[in-house]
Amino acid sequence: MLNPPRGGWKRHVFSTSVLALLVSAGPALAASGFSAVTASGNDGNPPSNTVDGNLSTRWSSDGVGQWLRGDLGAVKSLSAVDIAWHEGNKRTNTFVLATSTDGATWTTALSTKSSGTTANLERYGFTPRAARYVRVTVNGNSLNTWASIAEWAALTTATSPAGTDRFGVTQLYPSKPGGEAWALADSATSDKRFDPQNGITRNSDGSWKMKDSQVRMSVFTSTGYDDSRIPTYDRDVLTSRGYMQAANDWKNIEMTGFVRLNSAQDTADNFDWYARGGKHNDDHSGCExxxxKAGFHYDGRARWQKETWHVSYEQTPYKPATSALKGRWVGFKSVMRNVPVNGQTAVKLEMYVNENADKVTWKKVYDFTDSGQWGGDAQHCGGATGGMPITWGGPIAVFRWDNANDVDFKWLSVREIQP
Incomplete structure (x- = not known):
């Protein structure tokens, strides 16, 4: 590998998933992007040394699993972390990068090793994500169990007006340029793209009320819904084509809604934000x-359901998301997007909760990837593999709930995102 020119940089490829840019020391080290840093412990070399712009100082703590945490000060879009390892040119460090929007629920961004070839900054990139907190957990190095970092920095983009919807609600993923988008209109009852299927009324605060125990509020794409325009339900054909009715079907989407549960007949039931299909009935052998389905239960639990056809369900395990929902406004996001896994298309499923309904503070409560090993009965609709992921789009996205006879809702939206 060629050495960089004085003051320059060089590139080193660790694997197909990790790109490290080896950056020379300089003023940029001081611009860490963190408003505060903490650590699991230290030996007298404190975590503040990692943001002082000085490669000769460090944070150190002995023991596998020691961690360093940085606070970005606000939820931002994070795409990479630069780390300068103490004596990084003499040993490789095994570590995990994780992120969080609330400091409580963490998601792994990267699990890898340092190059062992430089004591300057190395860049570890990953798919952009919403994050306020960043944590690096060090699981020893090639010589001993010490965790030692000289400097680190976060590469972020602050949330901007382009990162909020028409209601001022923070968007977690960038919109696809020219993509499909819908938001609940002030005149919701006259919106031809919105079919609540039951009567809704306007509340004095501008929100809407639904008093029905079986709710299916449909949102159509801009081209509408017409099942006669769906030429096939064969799962292999849909996988190849990528959509059910039209190329602008709801597929890679961020789906948002705020609800207030006033009365429920069954507190174990749930709200469901779902997409990637059409009408759910027995027509066409149920294959439409x-x-x-992102399930947000009235008692505060969450889980995903995969409906390969109507009716054939698989469920993920329940996870705690928040406290019981009754009597308070809560925001709920369902995100589904296609991602590559081992050279094949898989579907990444995420759920987020805005517990105080401030429109901004979103906590990830579920992260699951369907890469084809999750149940399913796709053969019923012509699929070659029973557990094949639902990678195609569908013309209808649905806000659903059952066994709740009084619910207020507002700030509903469905938006096509970059996959």
Whole structure:
């Protein structure tokens, strides 16, 4: 590998998933992007040394699993972390990078090793994500169990007006340029793209009320819904084509809604935000009714359901998301997007909760990837593999709930995002 020119940089490829840019020391080290840093412990070399712009100082702590945490000060879009390892040119460090929007629920961004070839900054990139907190957990190095970092920095983009919807609600993923988008209109009852299927009324605060125990509020794409325009329900054909009715079907989407549960007949039931299919009935052998359903239960639990066809369900395990929902406004996001896994298309499923309904503070409560090993009965609709992921789009996205006879809702939106 060629050495960089004085003051320059060089590139080193660790693997197909990790790109490290080896950056020379300089003023940029001081611009860490963190408003505060903490650590699991130290030996007298404190975590503040990692943001002082000085490669000769460090944070150190002995023991596998020692961690360093940085606070970005606000939720931002994070795409990479630069780390200068103490004596990084003499040993490789095994570590995990994780992120969080609330400091409580963490998601792994990267699990890898340092190059062992430089004591300057190395860049570790990953798919951009919403994050306020960044944590590096060091699981020893090639010589001993010490965790030692000289400097680190975060590469972020602050949330901007382009990162909020028409209601001022923070968007977690960038919109696809020219992509499909819908938001609940002030005149919701006259919106031809919105079919609540039951009567809704306007509340004095501008929100809407639904008093029905079986709710299916449909949102159509801009081209509408017409099942006669769906030429096939064969799962292999849909996988190849990528959509059910039209190329602008709801597929890679961020789906948002705020609800207030006033009365429920069954507190174990749930809200469901779902997409990737059409009508859910027995027509067409039920094959139009495919979906991924983000289940947000009235008692505060969450899980995903995969409906390969209507009715054929698989469920992920429940996870705690928040406290019981009754009597308070809560925001809920369902994100589904296609991602590559081992050279094949898989579907990444995420759920987020805005517990105080401030429109901004979103906590990830579920992260699951369907890469084809999750149940399913796709053969019923012509699929070659029973557990094949639902990678195609569908013309209808649905805000659904059952066994709740009084619910207020507002700030509903469905938006096509970059996959």
């Amino acid at each position: 009714g495919s979906s991924y």
